[in-house]
Amino acid sequence: MPGDVGLRAANAVEVADLRVRYRTPDGWFTAVSDFSLTVSSGQRVAIVGESGSGKSSVCMALAGLLPLGAAVEATTARIIETDLTARPTRAIPYQVPGVSVVFQNAMNALDPVWTVGSQLGTAIRGRGATSRARARVLAGEWLERVGIRDPARVLRARPYELSGGMRQRVMIAIALCSQPELLIADEPTSALDVTLSVDLLELITSLTADLGTTLLMITHDIGLCRAYSDRVVVMHRGRVVEQGDTEQVLAAPSADYTAALLACAPSLGQLNDHRLTTMVGVS
Amino acid sequence: MIARLWRSQRWWIQRVALLPVHLFLFAIAVFFLVRLIPGDPVLIIAGSDDLTADQYERIEVLLGLSGSLWHQLMVFLGRVVTLDLGRSLIDGQDVQEQIAWRLPATIEIALIAMVIAIAVTLLLCIFAMLHPHNPVARFAAFYARSAGAIPDFVLGVAGILVFYTVLGWAAAPTGRYDAGLRPAPRTTGFPFLDALLSSDTVLLSSMLAHLWLPVLVLVVGSAPTIMKVLQRSIEHAVDDEATLFRIASGVPRHVVIVSVLRRASPTMVTMCGQLFGFLLGGAVIIEQLFAIPGMGQYAVQAVGRADFLALQAFLLTVAACVLVVFLIVDLVNMTLDPRRRPGVMVEGNA
Numbered sequence: 209m210p211g212d213v214g215l216r217a218a219n220a221v222e223v224a225d226l227r228v229r230y231r232t233p234d235g236w237f238t239a240v241s242d243f244s245l246t247v248s249s250g251q252r253v254a255i256v257g258e259s260g261s262g263k264s265s266v267c268m269a270l271a272g273l274l275p276l277g278a279a280v281e282a283t284t285a286r287i288i289e290t291d292l293t294a295r296p297t298r299a300i301p302y303q304v305p306g307v308s309v310v311f312q313n314a315m316n317a318l319d320p321v322w323t324v325g326s327q328l329g330t331a332i333r334g335r336g337a338t339s340r341a342r343a344r345v346l347a348g349e350w351l352e353r354v355g356i357r358d359p360a361r362v363l364r365a366r367p368y369e370l371s372g373g374m375r376q377r378v379m380i381a382i383a384l385c386s387q388p389e390l391l392i393a394d395e396p397t398s399a400l401d402v403t404l405s406v407d408l409l410e411l412i413t414s415l416t417a418d419l420g421t422t423l424l425m426i427t428h429d430i431g432l433c434r435a436y437s438d439r440v441v442v443m444h445r446g447r448v449v450e451q452g453d454t455e456q457v458l459a460a461p462s463a464d465y466t467a468a469l470l471a472c473a474p475s476l477g478q479l480n481d482h483r484l485t486t487m488v489g490v491s
Numbered sequence: 492m493i494a495r496l497w498r499s500q501r502w503w504i505q506r507v508a509l510l511p512v513h514l515f516l517f518a519i520a521v522f523f524l525v526r527l528i529p530g531d532p533v534l535i536i537a538g539s540d541d542l543t544a545d546q547y548e549r550i551e552v553l554l555g556l557s558g559s560l561w562h563q564l565m566v567f568l569g570r571v572v573t574l575d576l577g578r579s580l581i582d583g584q585d586v587q588e589q590i591a592w593r594l595p596a597t598i599e600i601a602l603i604a605m606v607i608a609i610a611v612t613l614l615l616c617i618f619a620m621l622h623p624h625n626p627v628a629r630f631a632a633f634y635a636r637s638a639g640a641i642p643d644f645v646l647g648v649a650g651i652l653v654f655y656t657v658l659g660w661a662a663a664p665t666g667r668y669d670a671g672l673r674p675a676p677r678t679t680g681f682p683f684l685d686a687l688l689s690s691d692t693v694l695l696s697s698m699l700a701h702l703w704l705p706v707l708v709l710v711v712g713s714a715p716t717i718m719k720v721l722q723r724s725i726e727h728a729v730d731d732e733a734t735l736f737r738i739a740s741g742v743p744r745h746v747v748i749v750s751v752l753r754r755a756s757p758t759m760v761t762m763c764g765q766l767f768g769f770l771l772g773g774a775v776i777i778e779q780l781f782a783i784p785g786m787g788q789y790a791v792q793a794v795g796r797a798d799f800l801a802l803q804a805f806l807l808t809v810a811a812c813v814l815v816v817f818l819i820v821d822l823v824n825m826t827l828d829p830r831r832r833p834g835v836m837v838e839g840n841a
């Protein structure tokens with residue numbers, strides 16, 4: 209609820225001089241360097257850049273989910289209440305408290321062998337004390353909230369029995385049902401067709417707005433930023449080339465790279481202007 | 492209602508129904524296999540060439556070798572279905588009775604070894620998954636790489652040398668318990684279980700003293716095989732996006748670990764099925780080394796004496812055991828990973 213916002217830390221993300229390196233057979237490969245970002249609570253920030261520019265590396269670093277073969281350094285890295293620089297690295301990482309993630313392809317992100325009901329149920333119960341029966345009811349409600357019309361059937365289904373759009377909705381429900389303070393969405397709709405991805409982006413932005421969740425969304429489509437972000441960070445080859453207010457950056461890009469991205473952006477940005485008031489449909 | 496039940500339960504009913512079909516096909520394979528053994532079984536069993544036509548025919552009938560191949564096959568299948576595998580012409584013992592007391596004895600050792608191997612493997616792999624840089628984890632990785640490097644009989648001989656001859660920790664390799672002790676009354680047919688049930692402590696401690704070394708040899712020899720498989724599939728499952736998403740959705744630690752293990756386990760379950768086959772085979776060697784009466788001894792004896800009926804029954808029994816184990820493997824895997832159930836379509840982008 210928007211009323212909660214006052215209780216939260218002023219900044220959801222405070223990162224300075226983030227560097228991400230991967231150990232490869234021919235030495236260390238630097239995927240991200242000199243990355244600084246501050247996101248105040250409740251803001252929607254988009255990170256854009258071409259494929260391979262280091263967007264996912266930033267995401268996973270902020271979510272604390274990079275594998276052991278990756279080295280993360282930063283002068284400051286505070287996410288919600290957690291100081292990332294003080295966290296030990298683990299083979300199987302721990303969640304950064306209050307941070308949820310949505311991935312590009314729910315087919316890979318959802319657990320293939322458990323039912324949707326079980327996965328959503330465990331996420332709702334989290335580490336809290338909700339009873340199984342209560343979690344089941346809440347799970348049905350969450351499925352309705354993300355626009356699924358027959359929650360009873362979907363709860364019993366396994367991910368591979370659903371359509372691509374439904375799976376993506378289920379993933380969003382699982383990510384948001386714990387009411388996280390920060391949602392990191394790594395190209396949440398790139399695998400879907402245009403109309404579906406606009407529907408889902410509206411779903412994500414409206415749900416995060418309802419929950420007062422800060423949104424950090426990654427996309428390689430700069431056109432999408434206009435309607436779904438307050439601020440935009442443009443990345444190129446692991447570095448930030450430009451960041452600022454979305455309207456300003458898109459209207460008058462100061463970096464050549466941003467201008468180039470804008471010039472070749474697909475028409476999604478224009479499309480969603482007409483669809484801003486569209487109801488969230490079922491895929 | 493019935494239709495719905497059928498649709499949801501079909502996957503295991505169909506699989507179970509396949510078992511008799513598989514058994515039938517294997518029985519036919521055994522039928523031809525034993526007929527490929529060179530030499531005339533009748534003459535080998537009679538031990539001489541000068542038989543009267545009448546005598547020859549009588550033995551032929553007893554062995555199920557009279558008449559056309561088709562007729563022989565029908566007789567054979569009839570005997571298999573009625574579980575009447577005959578009486579050995581060499582020692583006059585009922586083949587079935589022999590197998591009925593030897594099979595549980597062998598299965599018992601193989602099963603104990605397998606349960607211990609699986610437990611050790613799971614513990615080491617879970618530990619290594621959580622603490623990959625710990626020396627114990629490094630040892631586990633090294634041990635897993637040694638899979639199949641040392642044959643069972645080498646381990647067996649080395650074990651006897653070290654633990655019996657030098658250290659004297661194990662009892663002499665002279666059977667399941669000390670000579671002179673009486674076996675426990677037969678209740679389940681599994682000798683160790685019977686001893687446990689009879690609460691005959693002298694017998695039980697003698698059995699423990701005799702059996703720990705052969706079981707250890709089987710465990711040490713077989714654990715790396717499943718460990719190698721499980722370690723690799725755990726590594727894959729940990730790196731999977733599904734694990735990251737589970738973590739990021741804020742579930743308790745044990746849910747994450749169970750999720751990883753469930754995704755990683757089907758390959759290990761399959762491996763365990765094969766391992767059980769190896770263990771039955773390994774038990775043959777171990778039984779010889781430690782003079783433990785069981786299926787292995789029986790097979791060696793049957794081959795040595797060209798006991799046609801005993802050999803045939805041995806092959807049938809082993810085939811049946813392996814088929815039942817594969818049935819269990821399939822059912823467990825289809826339960827763990829429903830995508831393996833027949834008729835399940837999965838998009839090919841995983």
Ligand SMILES: Nc1ncnc2c1ncn2[C@@H]1O[C@H](COP(=O)(O)OP(=O)(O)O)[C@@H](O)[C@H]1O
Pocket residue numbers: 230231232237239257258259260261262263264265266
């Ligand atoms: N686990 C890894 N090991 C080695 N290199 C990696 C790994 N993950 C990503 N990279 C490299 O880091 C760079 C940035 O990748 P990524 O963060 O996935 O970019 P994006 O999400 O913008 O496409 C790429 O060149 C990629 O090849």
Ligand SMILES: [Mg+2]
Pocket residue numbers: 263264265394395
């Ligand atoms: Mg990416």
